[in-house]
Amino acid sequence: MKSGVIVLLSVCLAGWLGLAHADNNAAPAATAQAAAVKRGTLYRVRHLGNTTYLFGTIHVGKPAFFPLEDEVTRALARAKKLVLEIDIRKPEPFQLALHKHGTYPVADAVDRHLSPDTLAQLRTALDDAGIPYEDVRHLKPWLLANMLVGLGLERSGYLRSHGIEVFLLSLADKQAKDVHELESAEYQMSLFDSMPDAMQEQYLRENLAELGDGNALKKAESLIDAWANANGDAVEAFMRDSLLEKTTSGDFMQRVLLDKRNPEMASKIEDLLREDETAFVGVGLLHMVGETGVPTLLRQRGYEVEKLY
Template sequence: MRRPIIVVFFSLFLMACQALGAERGALFKVTANGNVLHLYGTIHAGRADYYPLEPRIREAVAAAPTLALEVDATRDPSANAAAFRQYGMYPAGSPGRASLPAARRLRIEAGLKQQGMDPVAVARLKPWMVATMLAVNDAVRLGYDPALGVDHHLAQLARSDKPGKGGKGSKTRIAELESMGYQLALLNRLPEEAQWQLLEETLDTMASGRQLRETRELFAAWERADQKALDAIALRIERDDTLGGKFMREVLLEERNGPMADKVASLLARENNAVVAVGLLHLVGKRGVPELLRQRGMKVERVY
């Protein structure tokens, strides 16, 4: 009888842990002028067992007048599709990959096939877009689903009814710190030759196994709210002098972190109990949003 009892108690323990939710990502409490804001680091893909999120996040969103995300991807699908066409695709009739010298083109196409991607199917996509798709494919290989991303889940929580005054349901307002068009324009900023170099570099790091390993490390750090691992990732990004590494550090992170910090500060000045949720990498390192807020004179406490 002992073994079945142990199995039952272990199952109940797992169910209780799932109901409570685990600490994941990074959570900061920012205070200024009597107002409090929660700053949460998300990841843009996930698994069903990520949810429910831990109670402090769920309660913060439920109490928040505003949830600010990088973008609300479901707000205007037609505008998002137009932005992808504008920044992520070659115009009809453009040679695209066919303009490359034959040996280089064949090498890229072989690399795409090695990663399970049909070169014909992505022929009209710009190189940065293909590189991004390859990164998403690595996350999918590890069992993570972009449809289960934490940002999307938080938006769903914000849109759900919650108790309001007089017993009427109310919803948390969702604000965007950026726009899809702005993000895609940044990714498309690299000159075309640099984009091809980025794609070749991506294929090389995938073939070596490095990209899959680093993707796994990032998800593992988010899942455990592992500050030591996140600090190591921040240091790796700081020291990465590859084309892709510099572009991520200087454009996709540092260039965006300053305006993000400004918008967080503005929201905190206007409202109490707002929640801001952005990609985890924006919250790490010496030039991350929390450090920039400290430099602006705000009190920033790391919850986990």
């Protein structure tokens, strides 16, 4: 299955750890010995003389990923504005959305929504992660799953504070660029909260299983490596494999997090192309690939879409 680890790498969820939001403002520093190699994928979209750059990101990283390749930083320098899925520097919208969509009322708790077997698996995973159950009993299953896989990534050295958006935001600040959002924390979290109880429980069970057997990290590292080496073939193969899997997590990622949002993102990028200002748009890597990816949708709508690498 394509677990919540892949969701967190490919879809920008504000504060996905739930309990650790404070590191968002720590911009990654480029190490002196780091080579500026091609990472991710970069497109140039044109319409009636206007240009938008479209860059595929992941939302965690390591210091060795920076600086980004010169073609990316030059494209951002040319842009008047930086546009991301959400502005991860804003904690207040995240906290409001978290409370609304990710937590139960005081009189309710997750044990009332899980089978005894799933609850036992959750308690074991929380113990392994060093998290007291009482501290998180009011969190919904989808948020608990994302929190645990996020912690797994951090233990493996993939930090949200070194995510690509953080680096792009640091450059935008230095260049005094406007920053805009394609979506909001409210919208992103509402998608997860749209899952009924039974689906949330299965989402949690699948992710706990992949955390337990180590497959979650293996798949995460595979996708991160494909991004870090600009290996589009590997990303496309990953997506093809994902479509063959019949799991709650994989279906939710494809049907809701990608197929629903990609046309919405494409429409908002169309709006940017009608403005007489160059924009640089960074979105999760998996929004960029396949027949329903944002570049393909824009090409189908009549825009000039050029893959720079």
